[in-house]
Amino acid sequence: MKFALQLGYWGAQPPTNHADLVVAADKAGFDTVFTAEAWGSDAFTPLAWFGSLTENIRLSTAVVQLSARTPTATAMSAMTLDHLSGGRFCLGLGVSGPQVVEGWYGQPFAKPLARTREYIDIIRKVLRREAPVTSEGPAYQLPYQGPDASGFGKPLKSIVHPLREDVPIWLGAEGPKNVALAAEIADGWLGFLASPHTAHEFNSWLDEGFARPGARRTREDFEVAFLCQLHITDDRAAVLDAYRPMTALYAGGMGAEEKNFHAEAFRRMGFSDDVDRITELFRAGRKDEAAAAVPDEMIEATAIIGDEPEVREQIAEWEAAGITMLVVTARTVEQIEQIGRLID
Known part of the structure; x- marks a missing residue:
């Protein structure tokens, strides 16, 4: 099992210890560090900073939002x-949701699967640098040929020769169609609010993608990275209580009430009635009650919590489900070192 550190996106102010965490993770043998973006800090810039401080750890976004940049701009950053x-x-790429895509980026959310396929295809054309890059669209035209086009656009090839023509692309996905698409066209799947308890379900989605004509990878060389709240502790109850507010936010407060992909992920795990109640309370502004309504099992579905022998036993269960990388969070260097002792 590989381990990765998820730093997430910034809150109201920049975090003060992320560089220390990344350096500690590099020394402890973590495979990857992930950065995120929502509608504040971006995902690319911190990686440039952390890369200058480390030697071995891989640097990845989880995730860059497609609508934030054109595919060629993303390829340039990569x-x-x-x-x-x-x-x-x-x-690491993801489509985000309509609230962010249309509300923050001012872009249409329609046809996310088709846009993702087209976006990745253009990035790979840029990286291969075989010819000037063209795309007929419909989402991304290269050169642009709209009614207001100047007519002077022409296909271009990157000035920079890539260090690697095959930079790994991982797709953040929650629903069955997105997961199958990841298995078909990407190098890995970034699972969020996914659980080994539903392995039979998500493995069937992956198998569907692997079986498609022209699939890029097989299960043997495909990364399955799951975000996991991992805590080595003797106070299980305190850890569960600490995660109730965040679980309530994702289950009941993210996106629009009619279109919350995270809520659907919890429903697929068997928590439909809990999601309904949490959403009702959260949308009514009763956030403390919403958090209190989160059952232990809902948190435990995507977490590994216990003393070290219990944690090692649970990690083996996640690995048996087909998960190749645990993406964990940490607040201190000590927590990083503690998790690092689990790395074989």
Whole structure:
């Protein structure tokens, strides 16, 4: 089992200890560090900073939102960071949701699967650098040919030669169609609010993608990275209580009430009635009650909590489910070192 550190996105102010955490994770043998973005800090810039402080750990976004940048702009960032890091960069992509895509980026959310396929295809064309890049669309036209086009656009090939033509691309996905698409066209799946308890379900989605004509990978060389709240502790109850507010936010407060992909993920795990109640309370502004309504089992579905022998036993269960990388969070260097002792 590989381990990765998820730093997430910034809150109201920049975190003060993320560099220390990344350096500690590099020394402890973590495979990857992930950065995120929502509608504040971006995912690429911190990786450039952390890359200058580390030697071995891979640097990845989890995730870059497609609508934030054109595919060629994302490819430029990927090439740049891959060169600066000596080939340690990986690109984690995701479509986000309509609230962010249309509300923050001012872009249409329609047809996310088709847009994802087209987006990745253009990035790979840029990285291969075989010919000037063209795309007929419909989401991304290269050159642009809309009614207001100048007519002077022409296909271009990157000035920079990529360090690697095959930078790994991982796709953040929650629903069955997105997961199958990841298995078909990407190098890995970034699972969020996913649980080994539903392995039969998500493995069937992956198998569907692997079986498609022209699939890029097989299960043997495909990364399955799951975000996991891992805590080595003797006070299980305190850890569960600490995660209730965040679980309530994702289950009941993210996105629009009619379109919350995270809520659907919890429903697929068997928590439909709990999601309904949490959503009702959260949307009514009763956030403390919403958090209190989160059952232990809902948190435990995507977490590993216990003393060290119990944690090792649970890690083996996640590995048996087909998960190749545990993506964990940590607040202190001591927590990083404690998790590092689990790395064989």
